[in-house]
Amino acid sequence: MTTERRPANPVVGDVCAELFASLPRSDQRRKGELYVRGLLEAEGRKSVRNIAAHVGGRAAEQSLHHFVAASTWEWAPVRAALARYLEHTLRPRAWVVRPTVISKAGTESVGVAPRFVSGLGQVVNSQVALGAWAVGEEHGCPVNWRLALPGRWRESIRSRSPRIPESELAAHPLDCAVRVADQLQGWAGPPHRPVVLDLADADPVAVDRRLAGTPYICPVGEATRVRCADPALAGAYGRELTARRLLSTARTLCRPVTWPDPVTGRLRTTLVAGARVTLGEGTAPVLLLGEWTDPRERPRHYWISRLDRTPLPAQLRLARLTRTVDADFAGISLPVGLTDFSGRSYAGWHRHTTLASVAHAVRVLSGQAAGQRTACPA
Template sequence: MTVTSLERPDTLSSRFVPDPVVGELCAELFASLPRSDQRRKGELYVRGLLRAEGRKSIRNIAAYVGDRAAEQSLHHFVVSSTWDWGPVRAALARYLERALPPQAWVVRPMVISKAGTESVGVDRRFVPELGQMVNSQAAYGIWSVGEERSCPVNWRLTLSRKWRDSIGPLPPNARESEMASTSLELAAGAVEELRGWAGRTPHRPVVLDLPGLDPAAVARRFEPSGTHFVVPARGSLRVRCVDVALPGTADRELAAHQLLLMARTLRRPVTWQDPSTGRPRVSLVAAVRVEPANAPGPQLLFGEWSDPLGRPDRCWVTDMTQAHPGALLRLAKRARQVEADFTHVSRRVGLTDFGGRSFEGWHRHTTLASAAHAVRVLARRAAEH
């Protein structure tokens, strides 16, 4: 869950803004906005997210602009206007398909601590990473992840029954899955929407970096659309081994950790790039063909070891049963790229800075901050090349 900090220095000044990149991206993203003043405000807001000092509130963005009337105008544009964030996110997804072709989509939870209780979606939650109850928003981001960079593309905000009731009828710009009560339904709805935006481009595998999901439920949810997935699994997950490489375990139901320990002779070293340090790392990986109860078909259980003599550090389940274990581990590690880019890019462009009770305002701000994140990532790539 995104509440940690990775100490990796950024390679660009936080205020560096390449004008051609901003102009080109904003022209494409805001083409769906019907009025020229809306398109102008959209680009102005993105530039403010990139350049304004401190917290990226509407007030601070307006102060960067230097116009006394800008605060009210930008507030109306984000909170009270009627423009739909969906086409803007769709344009961002298509832009990234060309500029930073994704290898996967990563679903990542995001907890946003808030001092008060008035911001939309804020509830009292226990955050394991912090070890305490905090007032916070909980959201799910769908990230487009390329070879070395990632960018958020679509979002869902968790709404408790209290907040769903306070919002009343579903806002015209909201998606039906926004009102879902489970993390799997929230994530799956956002992924399906992104699939529609991507059009005829190859569908990407989805890495669901979400704790506590039932792999069989994930398989049932994604099987009709043909979306391949990788999902973390608990060591206690019960699975039935159907792998001919382990004849002594055939058709036995075992805990995932127990089965992987029995498969230690199948382990192979795999090198992967750690985005938090930029250095290569080596893990031991083994994969076993299994059939979890109530799953629509066979799956692959794979585990990672850092200590050859210990238990697996982590394990995952995927429906890509023909994939190489090394490729699957590198795919699962894409979540670490998202974690690093959230810390070093998203936070700096104000992704978590929206305050207020407006459901629509949260989505519009998050959409514009995702665009600012894309500008920063594209600029960094250009500087490195």
């Protein structure tokens, strides 16, 4: 019994030729395209064995394993080429930086450690990867990645790969997030896109300090302490309050905003209001935003931003680009094997993730992303 292969995606060759031009050898460029085709077409988990079985049989397995885990090609130039390619094709509205928790059964995969995951409310044996995504009108694509590395992994990688810069081996998610965003912006060049930082547990003072000079928007908790710097809120002006308490005085200023929700495929209308606040002594004012589904209740979400010239409705739509990432991660990234790498190789993880990001881009740019999104929690 034979299995009928789907026709080869004609976009793969063009995209790979553009993005793998930095690879110094023709055999590396050929293997890069083979690997991407395997990520797009192989069934099941995208292990090297499954990819090799699909694109070249058992004879290709050792060759592709070496290409990913032990070869000499650098992943940063490929990511830089992807950033520039997406700048012209996807025309991103923003860079969305978000953490991805990758559960792992064992302890041997690079960067794995037991971590408390606030979104799940429990300790999970996992990797935490910070991804920077280029997000356009309908879809997003991951471009740049960092692993948040616990101490034992930093020491292990440093001893085995002393040429890796210390700045690459960050442990804290905020450090990783800032570095992937800065690097992506440098690759893509002007115009500078706003950064949508999806780090729910980040210290807002640290965020504002680390992203100085960068237009950004970042979620904060309702208990975040702020000082009202908005003369329009006369009763609260100059007082230190929680974000929830301050925005409760501003809800009469709410205005409706309609935005497309890629998770549900429907238009949603919510309410937004904002107030100028400071986050601490000597800090410049930022904008505190709140989003309501019912003005009689408390806001459901809170953000701080430095998007001074952007109207409130547009700021809310930018903040909601995280929903595009949620939908495309579930509908495109997971099927092309973004989280499927197993092994202790730090370079191998980065190369596999880079190639999976290229496969994701092929899906988006070839129009195959339509209809592939799967439902995520609202």
